[in-house]
Each structure stands twice: as structure tokens, then as C-alpha cells.
Amino acid sequence: MSEPDDALAAAPHLRRFHELHPEVPLVVLPPEPTGPPGPPVPDHVLADERDATDETLASLLTAVGPAAAAAHVRTLWRSGRVDDTVVPVAEASVPLGTGTAGAVAGPLTEALERGGWRLRSGRSGAARFLDAERAERHVRVVTVEGRVVVTARGRELPVATATQHRLMGVPAEGEA
Numbered sequence: 001m002s003e004p005d006d007a008l009a010a011a012p013h014l015r016r017f018h019e020l021h022p023e024v025p026l027v028v029l030p031p032e033p034t035g036p037p038g039p040p041v042p043d044h045v046l047a048d049e050r051d052a053t054d055e056t057l058a059s060l061l062t063a064v065g066p067a068a069a070a071a072h073v074r075t076l077w078r079s080g081r082v083d084d085t086v087v088p089v090a091e092a093s094v095p096l097g098t099g100t101a102g103a104v105a106g107p108l109t110e111a112l113e114r115g116g117w118r119l120r121s122g123r124s125g126a127a128r129f130l131d132a133e134r135a136e137r138h139v140r141v142v143t144v145e146g147r148v149v150v151t152a153r154g155r156e157l158p159v160a161t162a163t164q165h166r167l168m169g170v171p172a173e174g175e176a
Contacts, residue, residue: 037085037158046157046167050075050088053154056137057090060150063111064104070095077167080156086164088154093147101143105130108141108150 011028018026054075061068075090094104109130112119117132117139132139138153159167 037080037082037156039158040084040160040163041157043163046086046088046159046163049154049157050077053088053090053137053152056139056154057092057150057152059115060108060111060139060152061092061094063107064094065107067094067097067104068092070097077164079164079168082156082158084161084164085156085158086167087156090152090154092150094150095147101128101148104148105141105143108148112139 014026014028017024057073057075061071061073064071071092071094073090073092075088077086078089079085080087096104109119112130112132115134117134120131122129122131127142127144129143130141132141136155140149140151140153142149142151165171
């Protein structure tokens with residue numbers, strides 16, 4: 001087993017925290033081992049998963065009603081938790097205007113419950129959140145700064161590195 005200082009050497013932000021607060025014990029766990037992601041999926045599977053993620057978000061916005069008309073919506077690809085995987089992420093930011101967070105979050109919660117999602121609510125600092133999970137897909141609803149942000153994450157899919165870069169807008173080597 002390595003010494004604690006070895007783990008802190010690899011994590012400068014934790015080392016700085018330890019220097020400022022030596023009375024707080026830090027436990028640095030090794031990363032979880034991961035296997036290879038599997039063979040890359042074809043483009044039509046990627047398109048289907050992005051469509052399913054967009055449809056999840058659209059159905060939730062429909063539940064919100066007229067307030068969703070002012071939502072700013074975007075969908076993008078992000079890196080997965082395992083190398084050479086991507087996940088589609090659709091996000092909507094719904095301004096509360098003169099309404100309350102409950103007027104938006106309430107219908108979202110009801111729609112998720114009706115859809116068979118497993119729900120968990122909590123608080124992170126001043127922001128309240130609702131997490132939902134169903135069939136390897138995730139939704140998070142956060143109320144923060146006068147708006148409700150709804151994020152739908154699709155399934156994590158294995159892809160070739162070049163495909164991952166293309167989906168995420170990373171220039172190929174030699175391109176500027």
C-alpha cells in the first residue's frame with residue numbers, strides 16, 4: 001500500500017487542502033478498475049441514443065407546459081466514465097420568471113414518477129436537485145439562480161477514438 005503522501009503528490013488540490021487542514025483525515029481511494037468498453041457501436045446506434053435522449057428531455061418539457069417555451073435547449077456529446085465511450089447529454093434551462101420552482105419541478109417530478117423512473121432528491125449547497133434513473137439513463141433536475149435546469153443523460157456507448165473526437169468537436173491531429 002502506498003503512503004498517503006504518494007496519493008497527495010498525484011492530486012495537488014488535495015495536497016493543498018491537507019496543508020491547510022492537517023487535522024482533517026483524507027482517504028484517497030484507488031480508481032475502480034474498468035474493463036475495455038466493448039466493440040465500437042455503429043453510427044445508427046449513436047443517432048438512436050441521441051434521439052432517445054432528446055425525446056426524454058422533450059417529454060419532460062411537455063410536462064412543464066407553457067413555461068418550457070422559454071427554455072434554452074442544447075444536446076451534445078460528452079466523454080463517458082470509461083475511455084473510448086461517449087454519452088449524449090440533452091439540457092434545458094427553464095427560466096422561472098414570475099413562477100416558483102415548484103411550478104416547474106412539480107410537473108417534472110410527476111412525469112418522472114409516471115414514467116417509472118427511480119427518484120432521489122437532495123441538496124448540494126444552496127441548490128436542490130432531483131435525480132432519476134431508468135434503464136441506464138439518468139435525469140437531473142436542479143433549481144438554481146432563478147431557473148430550473150433539466151439534464152438528460154443517455155446510455156454510455158463505446159466508440160473508436162476518432163469517432164469520440166468527431167462527436168465532441170476535437171480537431172484531428174494536425175488540424176488547427
